[in-house]
Amino acid sequence: MKEDALLCLRDVSFSYHTGRQVLTHVDLTIRAGERIAVLGPNGAGKSTLFLLMNGVLRPSRGSIYYKGRRMDQKNSNELRRSVGIIFQDADSQIIAPSVREEISFGPMNLKLSSAVVEERVAHAIASVNLQGFEERPPHYLSGGEKKRVSIADIIAMKPDVFLFDEPMACLDPAHARRVETLLEDLSGQGKTLLVSTHDVDFAYRWAQRILIVQEGSLKADGTPPAVFAQEALCRDANLSCPVLLRIEKMLESRDLLRAKGRNPRTVEELELLLKQGNDCVSPAGPAQG
Amino acid sequence: MGMEHYAYVSPLRHKNACLKTTFGITVLVCGLAMDSIAVSLWITVSMMGISVIWGKVRLYDYIRFLAMPLFFILFGGGALFFATEDMRLVLLVTLRAVGAVSAFYFLTLSTPVGELMAVLRKCHVPPVLIGLMYLLYRDIFVLTGVWQSMFTAAQSRLGYADYRTSLRTFGGIGSNLLLLSWKRADDCYHAMEARGYEGTICFLERRQSCRWYDVLAAAGYIAVMAAIRRFCG
Numbered sequence: 001m002k003e004d005a006l007l008c009l010r011d012v013s014f015s016y017h018t019g020r021q022v023l024t025h026v027d028l029t030i031r032a033g034e035r036i037a038v039l040g041p042n043g044a045g046k047s048t049l050f051l052l053m054n055g056v057l058r059p060s061r062g063s064i065y066y067k068g069r070r071m072d073q074k075n076s077n078e079l080r081r082s083v084g085i086i087f088q089d090a091d092s093q094i095i096a097p098s099v100r101e102e103i104s105f106g107p108m109n110l111k112l113s114s115a116v117v118e119e120r121v122a123h124a125i126a127s128v129n130l131q132g133f134e135e136r137p138p139h140y141l142s143g144g145e146k147k148r149v150s151i152a153d154i155i156a157m158k159p160d161v162f163l164f165d166e167p168m169a170c171l172d173p174a175h176a177r178r179v180e181t182l183l184e185d186l187s188g189q190g191k192t193l194l195v196s197t198h199d200v201d202f203a204y205r206w207a208q209r210i211l212i213v214q215e216g217s218l219k220a221d222g223t224p225p226a227v228f229a230q231e232a233l234c235r236d237a238n239l240s241c242p243v244l245l246r247i248e249k250m251l252e253s254r255d256l257l258r259a260k261g262r263n264p265r266t267v268e269e270l271e272l273l274l275k276q277g278n279d280c281v282s283p284a285g286p287a288q289g
Numbered sequence: 290m291g292m293e294h295y296a297y298v299s300p301l302r303h304k305n306a307c308l309k310t311t312f313g314i315t316v317l318v319c320g321l322a323m324d325s326i327a328v329s330l331w332i333t334v335s336m337m338g339i340s341v342i343w344g345k346v347r348l349y350d351y352i353r354f355l356a357m358p359l360f361f362i363l364f365g366g367g368a369l370f371f372a373t374e375d376m377r378l379v380l381l382v383t384l385r386a387v388g389a390v391s392a393f394y395f396l397t398l399s400t401p402v403g404e405l406m407a408v409l410r411k412c413h414v415p416p417v418l419i420g421l422m423y424l425l426y427r428d429i430f431v432l433t434g435v436w437q438s439m440f441t442a443a444q445s446r447l448g449y450a451d452y453r454t455s456l457r458t459f460g461g462i463g464s465n466l467l468l469l470s471w472k473r474a475d476d477c478y479h480a481m482e483a484r485g486y487e488g489t490i491c492f493l494e495r496r497q498s499c500r501w502y503d504v505l506a507a508a509g510y511i512a513v514m515a516a517i518r519r520f521c522g
Binding site: 051054056077080081084085087089091092093094095096097098100101102104105106107108109110114117118121135136137138139140153154157 | 294297302401402403406423424426427430431434473476477479480481482483484485486487490491492493494495
């Protein structure tokens with residue numbers, strides 16, 4: 001096992017009591033500080049994968065290692081402390097009658113002193129910009145606000161790894177952007193992030209690494225350009241090519257982009273590349289009059 | 290606005306929840322025990338005053354809230370009158386009931402359910418019960434929301450076109466809601482486990498200071514009750 005491996009899944013399979021096999025032979029190593037997007041159709045096993053990584057579900061076969069230690073029934077609580085899940089449906093996560101109490105649930109379960117819990121709750125509320133909402137009951141919050149509460153829930157537990165299950169689903173563009181900024185912030189703090197999503201453009205610009213899960217197994221694992229270069233695989237998983245990658249290919253094929261294979265992640269990066277390319281070209285080009 | 294909402298926005302919300310609960314229950318019990326028309330009238334009027342003036346509840350809403358129990362109380366009073374033909378007794382029983390409801394409305398309109406549950410926890414009610422209450426309370430709103438959207442969706446597809454169809458739609462929504470809450474229970478349990486739940490639901494306790502003048506005011510109110518009982522009978 002590599003030195004910097006944080007979370008390892010070794011030949012993990014999982015099936016529910018009904019016998020339905022959800023995950024088969026998953027091998028995965030996650031290193032500290034990585035930003036990983038998990039793509040794949042609904043029902044492919046992404047949520048189950050997350051529940052396994054957090055220790056709520058136990059693998060039917062194979063094993064999970066955290067910081068090199070094998071996680072079993074006895075120390076599964078350690079896994080829950082170090083890996084936090086933000087569920088897709090905030091309503092299934094929120095249980096308390098007020099925002100402050102809700103966010104305190106996780107830290108209280110960590111058996112921290114009330115002074116520390118209070119400080120963590122305040123910090124979590126500030127990091128999702130929900131100051132002034134402390135006493136609000138969750139049923140008077142909007143969808144986007146509930147999402148932020150569910151993220152603050154996990155921030156207050158200070159885990160090393162954050163698992164986001166489709167965090168942008170059902171959010172308006174403003175809230176989706178807010179969540180993306182939050183992801184940037186957490187990543188800046190050195191946290192390890194896994195985000196399951198259907199948005200290939202987001203995955204392409206945000207992730208350092210992409211996993212494709214389909215029919216219960218890991219079909220691809222690599223950098224975004226490498227994964228999206230495998231066209232047949234993306235077609236099988238019903239994933240379209242990110243718009244920026246298509247534009248880059250198009251520009252390259254028409255010889256409009258000199259700097260080849262640079263894979264700009266954002267429109268701004270592409271613009272910069274185009275500008276640099278043209279700057280290099282212009283002295284040799286025809287004189288402007 | 291509903292009662293629930295008033296409790297959240299009430300200026301009285303920030304008063305100590307334990308004090309409010311003790312006060313509300315004491316007034317309720319004393320009002321019943323003192324067995325006096327004057328005391329009951331005092332409770333009814335003053336509680337309305339407190340809720341409307343300090344609690345900022347609209348008078349119209351307060352009367353609307355009171356209308357429902359009042360209907361049953363007056364109904365009972367009427368029945369009692371036909372049985373005993375003792376007008377004083379009828380008046381006494383009716384006013385005591387209205388007074389008791391008013392005392393409880395003070396509590397309901399100033400204290401959100403979550404804070405009441407925190408008070409119960411301080412009174413050493415078993416944690417299992419408190420945990421269940423938290424989950425039930427939360428689920429009321431989630432399931433009502435789901436029901437509301439299913440109702441609208443059914444309505445938009447003529448699900449309530451006539452009596453027979455409405456009955457069928459009602460049954461369909463009911464059974465769907467059961468299945469949904471089943472699934473929700475599963476999801477919710479997973480989410481709680483993921484956050485380290487080990488059998489007891491525990492939240493950060495809110496610290497509410499108990500001001501001396503609030504205690505004094507509560508004691509004064511009860512003293513006035515006793516005085517009315519002593520001098521007006």
